[in-house]
Amino acid sequence: MKDLRKTDKFRKNTLIKVLHHIRHYWMFLISSILLAAITVALTLYVPILIGNTIDLILGKGQVNFSGIFHLLTKITIVVCSTSLLQWLMNIINNKIAFHVIRDIRKEAFEKIETLPLKYIDSHAYGEIVSRIISDVDQFTDGLLLGFTQLFTGIITILGTLFFMFSLNWKIALLVVVLTPLSLLVARFIARKTYRMFWLQSEARGEQTALIDEMINNQKVVQAFSHEPEVIEQFDEINNRLADYSFRATFFSSITNPATRFINSIVYAGVGLVGALSCITSGGTFTVGQLSCFLSYASQYTKPFNEISGVITELQNALACAARVFELMEEESQVGEKIDATVLKNIEGNVSIKNADFSYAPDKKLIENLNLTVTSGQRIAIVGPTGCGKTTIINLLMRFYDVDSGSIQVEENDIREVTRKSLRSSYGMVLQETWLKAGSIRENIIMGSPEATDEEVIAAAKASHAHNFIMNLPHGYDTIINEDGGSLSQGQKQLLCITRVMLCLPPILILDEATSSIDTRTELKIQEAFALLMQGRTSFIVAHRLSTIRDADIILVMKNGRVIEQGNHEELLKKNGFYTSLYNSQFEV
Known part of the structure; x- marks a missing residue:
């Protein structure tokens, strides 16, 4: 051969x-x-x-x-x-x-x-x-x-x-x-x-x-x-x-x-x-x-x-x-235009128009997705595994580009703006934590290198991470490796949440952000998130539907399509797919 x-x-x-x-x-x-x-x-x-x-x-x-x-x-x-x-x-x-x-x-x-x-x-x-x-x-x-x-x-x-x-x-x-x-x-x-x-x-x-x-x-x-x-x-x-x-x-x-x-x-x-x-x-x-x-x-x-x-x-x-x-010599990601716009004064207005996307050409995923989000709204995305929830997050962050249609932030097509200004507008906490080898402080200030010690401590207290950090051998100067070393999954996730708390970005993306945290701490985190989300556009990917009852808009996805859209009460009244998902989590 x-x-x-x-x-x-x-x-x-x-x-x-x-x-x-x-x-x-x-x-x-x-x-x-x-x-x-x-x-x-x-x-x-x-x-x-x-x-x-x-x-x-x-x-x-x-x-x-x-x-x-x-x-x-x-x-x-x-x-x-x-x-x-x-x-x-x-x-x-x-x-x-x-x-x-x-x-x-x-x-x-x-x-x-x-x-x-x-x-x-x-x-x-x-x-x-x-x-x-x-x-x-x-x-x-x-x-x-x-x-x-x-x-x-x-x-x-x-x-x-x-x-x-x-x-x-x-x-x-x-x-x-x-x-x-x-x-x-x-x-x-x-x-x-x-x-x-x-x-x-x-x-x-x-x-x-x-x-x-x-x-x-x-x-x-x-x-x-x-x-x-x-x-x-x-x-x-x-x-x-x-x-x-x-x-x-x-x-x-x-x-x-x-x-x-x-x-x-x-x-x-x-x-x-x-x-x-x-x-x-x-x-x-x-x-x-x-x-x-x-x-x-x-x-x-x-x-x-x-x-x-x-x-x-x-x-x-x-x-x-x-x-x-x-x-x-592998093909690089699509380059930025020479005259790419630098996003400034972002209020959190996002719109998705007729967006199509698939990871493989022969396997459709997102088809004709339309969504209009105004500043300060909370958008929850729910649906069964593999329906395209995380894919929407990848598209919003421009980790992938849509095959057709467009995604706009403040009426700017995100393909026409610099990636740095786009991504610095988002604060993202994923279910899968990511830490780098270095001190606790270095991991927290990753998105805000100029932050003072007082600001770091304030963010850690808001995320309820301060107490466990102070119990570490060297507090905020404790060195960890890239997988967090001896830290529990919940503690690693608290550090990622603290990182976002410090940045205070105009748009939040929370992808099962509290999935690895105990119930008591989760309630406190939800309170902190509620405070953080005030006046900020938030995209929340959730499996536990009880956490997104207060969302302004809930997108119910199935097979890459938004099949239902509305708030919690409106969707329950429709007695559709969302109702069956919601009831399945509370059946005795």
């Missing part, structure tokens, strides 16, 4: 994207190439000096010690200079690699911030994390190895060819004819390894996603005794990863021995032909020159071994880079 991501064209495109990121550091790149050329030239100069030294040892009593000492001193200086320049070149290569990786990881993270929610909702979080962390790390290793060996290898090949042809073109021609064999072997193996490394990266992403899911939901797994199934699922992915890793390693591991075998044949051929030339040339091709030529032959074939190893690592690096670029 062919896969576009595993074709040569796709691999070349990935390489072009990598080079596009490298070009920002062209000065470092040029410096690296120049240093590579200098170090190779010095390295290739050493065999000439060694050959000249050998030719000064003519026989017993015919050794030119002063000449040998002079040449050995020169060899020492050249070798030390080469080592110093190679060290400097490696520093530059590391700088290029880590700067490129920093840029790619930054772009990938920024991309996540602009991805539409439908992408996040349809992909495992752990798999996305794997692309930015594991895949980028793997790419780093390949890129470092490539910079370290690729330039010097290519320049060494060209340099040794020049010197060999200048010494003896016939023997040099023999080397050139035999060398392509190692390139053919390396190319064949590279094709095999790229696919295996891609599959390895995919399996690693699946494994990370499963581990992340299990850690976050370990209580659920244990509560339903689901451990054997989870272990079986992990074993399947783990065995698949081991298989891909083994096959990738197997193919990559035969590259070096195969190319070394061919290069050894080249070296033996040079030695044999060179020895015969020394015997038959009548002194035109000396033993020192043969020594020099053999050294060049060894240096000529060595880069092929190194480059073949680099190619193998690059297959892994390119496979990982392709997955990162695939994420970075």
